[in-house]
Amino acid sequence: MNASPKHAWWETRWFAIAMIALAAIPLLLPPIPPLTDLMGHMGRYRVQLDIGSSPWLGRYYRFDWGLIGNLGCDLLVELLGPLLGLELAVKLIVLAIPPLTVAGLLLLAREIHGRVPPTALFALPLAYGYPFQFGFLNFALAMALMLIAFAWWLRLARTGRLAARPWIFLVVAFLIWVAHSFAWGTLGLLCFIAEAVRGRRAGMAWLPALWKAGLAVLPLAPPALLLLPWRGGAAPRGTFDWFNWNFKWRWLYSVLRERVELWDRAGAALLYAVALSGLVAPRRRYDAVLGLAALLLAIVFVCLPRVLLSSAYADMRLVPYMLALAILALRPIARPRVALAVALVATGFFAARIAVSTAAFLRYERNYQAQLKALDHVPMGARVMVLATVPCRNVWYTTRMEHLSSMATVRRHSFVNDQWVAPGAQLLRIRYRAAGRYFSHDPSQLLRRPDCRARNEPVLELALAKFPRAAFDYLWMIDMPRDRWPRDPGLVPVWTGRRFGILYRITANQDGSAIASSETPKGSARRVTQ
Template sequence: MSHNLPFAPINPVAFPRDSGRERAMLWLGIVLALISALPVIVARYPMMSDYPAHLARYRVMLDGGANPDLARHYGFVWQWTGNVGIDLLIGPFAQLFGLEQAGRVLTGIIPPLTGLALVAVSWVLRRRVGIGTLLAMAFVWSPMMLIGLLNFAAGQALALWVFAGWVALRRYWWRDSLMVPAGVLVWVFHLSAWAILGVLVFGYEFSQRRTAANPTGAPWWRAFIAPWPLLGPLVVMALLPGTSGAFSYGNYWWVYKQAIWLKAMRDTSYALDFLGLVAVLAAVALATAQRWIDDRLGWAALMLLAMTIAVPRHISGGDYADYRLVTSGLMVACLAIDWPRAGTVLGVWARVGTLAVSALYLARLAVTTLTWGQGAAQMERYLQALDHIPRGARVASAVVVDSGRWELNRFEHIGAYAVVRREALSNANFAVANVHMLRIRDASRGFVDPSHRILQAADRPVDLADFAPAREADWLWYVGQRLPDRLPLGAVVVWSAPGTLIARLAPAVVVPGGANPPPAPEPSAPLAKSAQSH
């Protein structure tokens, strides 16, 4: 049903009196939102591929140069950019819980905060929680969250809450004054979340002004002006350095654009993820055909999904700028579905739909929780490797990532735990100059992400004889499904376990920052079967 509500303050009396079903649906939405924290509750380690690298950055940032090993290996240059939300929160949380537990707590807050925000938006717009709201919860654990883009995920949750406030407070003259700092706060968490907020507000205002029932007679183009309180970050970006940068679509962008749509619900099970995406697209298509789309969200969803094609992959050094919009756009599209109330002839189908979308959400949550629990147990075993690495060591991390596997590799940045627990130099960090706040001091420009990643098919030999980061390290930390076939020349395995090993390397060649790495050594012999193992 297409909403054509008058452009006037929202009056709660205008909504039908809450029925028992509507109250039950509200509580169902709240409960589903709260249990979204289960993966973090079950798993000791957040099993997100990028998470250890973020934790390493927090470790260096909070240390402030006090630890001599960290100070020798790293520098940190604070920049006010639209991507520092969790960086600001981690300090006080770390004082309360310690760094690793603080990261886990903050990670666990984001999914329920997002789910409750979806409930809040639905409630302030329609005074009920419907099928669309529950279907949108399938994106609470989106690929962005599973990768570990914490600033974006938290910023998106905050953007939804601010949008709910925009709608709920529209009757009050002081709303615009409140929205000025709110817009800046969302931008501080993440630039893309701020853009999503702007699109949500514009879509809502455009829908209100285009209706024939608009009593104010305000022209539709005034919708472009209405979000002005949210434009404060434009001033910040103009005045402060480091808040803007280049963009790029990347190589073979047309293939990549198709891939991010196919992977819009990527988690662990290809069958479940693909069928879930088909179900979401079918539900949105059905609702559109039946005119069961709330225009106040529908226009924003349409714009976000269109932006997935227009927006480049890289903005200001950040990756997946367009991929984020795929997951966010589909979430808003689901939220826009306004299934007819249960009192109509479609009431029975509404109940069936509620069960179906709840089952999809619970199935995805169960898979995530189960795989996180298993992954955390495996992470615990892998982290025993750190007991064999001296503090302040130079560690070359090598992680084999199966190029043919659907599931994200949750151990890709495991080498960053050497920074967190052993104050070591590691090549698994996000530390590109002029892009990231973390800096590498005594290694080459190439001793950063993704130099640790070995992307290849699972059945190919793992050859580390010419592994470039090993030339600048004293220790090699390897993680993969199979042991490497060849190690760098002179490497001695001091500890191994299924899927991982630690090897002592020849003395590292310390490369001044920005210099090129030294020439490759001669290839080594195959890994000896008699290598020491403990």
């Protein structure tokens, strides 16, 4: 973004660099980025990196590499993990995603309008939108790269380098598909709209413009061939919950969901007001490319089910990008004083969101560290049954403890009952049959109030009575209040948190039969004795 005397301060290169750097601040201090699903991914990454060398992981898990459209961070971890260590590699990868998203938004605004409108700055907080907060890492990384790629597509057309573009995007399309297939599909949609609008602006009728746009995006199509073996083989097949209006409404107002409900919902209301402000302007104030793109993504959002091919929250993931495109579509403000005021408000809002996120992330991290002290008492290769207290799903604030237990896999090469079973969506498999069909995987680790738990989530008393004690060395109760700690002669406390959380060593079955476990740190199966 080249600065010139005619450029306002929010249109300069230095301002863009400052906004990109600002987006990284919440993730600088926490050693473990406090994103809900992240630790579960980290457990999988540990298996991915060390299953061939660990004497324990291969007994519990299986990991078979395959080409699927959901490998963005997995491949980066494979590259950086051996060099930096897993935890630092993951932190740096996650740290890069919001700055890349902000860079993509600013580049796209510049390519569409020739400069950055002050209203475009309102889109920047969406780099920390709900999908990223939830820990959809591959998706968030791929969508950030998609925004940058789409800006590049527009730039190549603007600078007349159309001959080179098909060859460049043949490679770009494959790379983005591998990162996450959803982002590849979105890129194709946006490029098609851009080419159709370009044809119309050149004087073509709609039908020839659409035909030419279809030809122009053909270099993006080859990854579609990869969907056939992927989705036809070990693919997830669960697709359900269509047109669930309660959920869709929730996703709309939760677009900035983080920790403080009033602050997050007020921020979302402000962004929707900005996005829709072009409708009440005296003349049309939306760029056709991004305006149509936002409209089409809104239609896709409405039509997508909540669960697509066993991938949950498929529709929710689209909301921040749909809203961001609508905001970016707003044309620059002609009146300098109004533009200045809007730029100041938008920049202040982004800075305030970053400040609140920084404080929230540090608080999450303190809670993590308090619970992770239990791992000091867990030997390498141990088998850990986890029950983590988490709030009801309709509660705005969450503790983000859902997958903290996977840090036992990361740091102790342990088996933990919190990994996902999603053939076709990720490459990890669980092979530890002793844990049983129910207590081997997510969500058997989640404890909510009985009146608000999901149907497949456990009840504390039943879980304590039914889980196969001979299959586990330890019971780790994360964020569990003292009044719910079980008193059981077969469960020996080895660590307790100051207020919440306790780790038990399992010494006897529910019926009182002893469990010989002298070999369990090496991963051996237990022997049940009477």
